[in-house]
Amino acid sequence: MSRRTDTLTTLERHLERCAISIKPAVKREGVDAWFPYYAGYSPGFVREALTGLGAQPGWSVLDPWNGAGTTTAVADALGCDAVGLDINPVAALVAAARLERSANTSHSAGLANQLLAVASRNEIDLADDDPLLEWFSPRVTRRYRSIEGAVLDLLGTRDGVKVNLQTETPPPFAAFFILCLVRAAKHFARMKGNSNPTWITPEKRGDTRTETFDRAFLSMVAACAADAEKAALGRSSTRSTVSVVSLADARALSLEASSIDAVVTSPPYCTRIDYFRATAFELAALGIGADGERFRALRSSAMGTNLMRTTTPDVSAQPSAVRQLLKCIQQHPSKASDTYYYKHYSQYFDDARLSVAEIGRVLKPNATALLVVQSSYYKDIHVPLGDLYAALGEELGFRARVVLRVPVRRVLATINPRARHHETERRYSEDVVALQRVA
Known part of the structure; x- marks a missing residue:
């Protein structure tokens, strides 16, 4: 068995053995309650993920969709140099605050x-x-x-x-x-x-x-x-870290090639959640009003946005599994499937492809990225996001597979009363996708 296979197999066994919850607690406490995003994962998961990857003090750990900063806070506490990037100024503010020393x-x-x-x-x-x-x-x-x-x-x-x-x-x-x-x-x-x-x-x-x-x-x-x-009581390393949080786009990382030892992240789910509307108050506090150009520009640039850009994604560059999903959506008989929704999903997976390619560029040879994603549905069409990211990774030259799959009962989609009658028919999962760069 090769060293690369050993890494993914060891990680898979470690995550199964520790049986840590991926999702954060329903009722969050302490720093985790400073800004509780709907999406994300628990600090315990990040610790076990980095442990399973063999992280050591001094590693560079990246989260290109850093959100409220769980990855950067945990990695920094382990003595790693954390790099947290996000396009939302509110998310970056929270993550930066969590790096302040007690x-x-x-x-x-x-x-x-x-x-x-x-x-x-x-x-x-x-x-x-x-x-x-x-x-x-x-x-x-x-x-x-x-x-x-x-x-x-x-x-x-x-x-x-x-x-x-x-x-x-x-x-x-x-x-x-x-x-x-x-x-x-x-x-x-x-x-x-x-x-x-x-x-x-x-x-x-x-x-x-x-x-x-x-x-x-x-x-x-x-x-x-x-x-x-x-x-700070949970800090396990005395190493002086050089961690940083800043505004940046996952599709164009301002990082040197082959500079990152590990990535632990959760890209936006393919569920049309408007993360900028969810932070409308906080953005106003930072001087960005919901009716302004800056707000619209941020929403438009976000991965998974409800807004359609003028650029046309190159669907032919996608792996066959993604192309097949897009074809099913385009041919669905429901209203706007072949126009707005097809464009929305095409745009999402184009953003995903560009971002995963950037992750591959900045990872060191044989280093691994872990992506936490959740499956969803378009009407009656299952969107197995973990499998699709694994296929995307393989298309881009990674060794890729889902190393952990956990059933999920409650998802944001079920807040829509019209969707609830499908709830018993549908099966959702939270997937951890490992993408290992080939040397």
């Missing part, structure tokens, strides 16, 4: 009070088109921007220039305070009730006294600092 956050209470004092001295000219005015009264919005400005003035500058939160990820300590500010502010927002948890809209402007808002901020800083200190 040695700093333990002193955050005193600094938070200083930030409030600086904010009170700042005179803010509130823009008429500030996206937060859709969510809050001018009083709350002005106080929020004053505190945000104080954080960036003191902690969020590069070469004397304040970080632009719309296009850059602040350093971890600044990200920690900005995240605390966002989370504290959200308590005062008035959200519309909606059967779809990913569609967030304001019901009316939230309001409160400045003193009350400040107390909420201080309370959130204290709570998040305690979370960070508790998380």
Whole structure:
């Protein structure tokens, strides 16, 4: 048996033996609750995945769809140099905050009070088109921007220039305070009730006294600092790491070829979930309004987006399994199958192909990427996403296979009442796909 086969077989046996839950806990606690994405996986899974891959302190571990930063936080705690990339500024902010050392956050209470004092001295000219005015009264919005400005003035500058939160990820300590500010502010927002948890809209402007808002901020800083200190207890390596989180596109990684020892990630599922609508409040807090060009550009560039781009994907470049799925969708008799939905799925798999090719470029020879994906359905057509990513990997020259498959009962698709009558007929699974670069 070859060394390459040994690696995948050893990993498969390890994941089966440890029987760790892939999905995060329903009720998340500590740093995992700072921003609980619907999608993703548990910290325990990342630890076991890296253990199964033989990760050592000093490895470079990449997550090109980093989300709220589970991979980067766990890899960093193991002494690896983590690289977390995402196109959503909210996700990058959360992930960067999770990299802040507890040695700093333990002193955050005193600094938070200083930030409030600086904010009170700042005179803010509130823009008429500030996206937060859709969510809050001018009083709350002005106080929020004053505190945000104080954080960036003191902690969020590069070469004397304040970080632009719309296009850059602040350093971890600044990200920690900005995240605390966002989370504290959200308590005062008035959200519309909606059967779809990913569609967030304001019901009316939230309001409160400045003193009350400040107390909420201080309370959130204290709570998040305690979370960070508790998380630090699980750190298993004393190695000084060089981990980084930044905004980037998985289809065009700004990393050197053959520089990454392992990838643990979860690409967007093929389920038409609008992750940017789900972060509409947080994006507004960062200055990106739901009606603006920046918001639309982010949505359009996202993998799995509901928006159709003007480019035409090259379906012929896909493996036969993907082409067959696309053909079935195109020929389905339901409305818009041969137009919008065919284009949507073609666009998704084109993004997937480009991204997997980039992962192959940056992986070291014989190194492995693990992708966690979930199966789904288009009408009555099964979309076995794990098998499709394995086929895509083989087409691109990887050794590829599904190394773990776990049945899933609850999926977001079943929130649609019209889809529930199919629930007993359908079988969903969470798959871990291993893609090993051939030397």
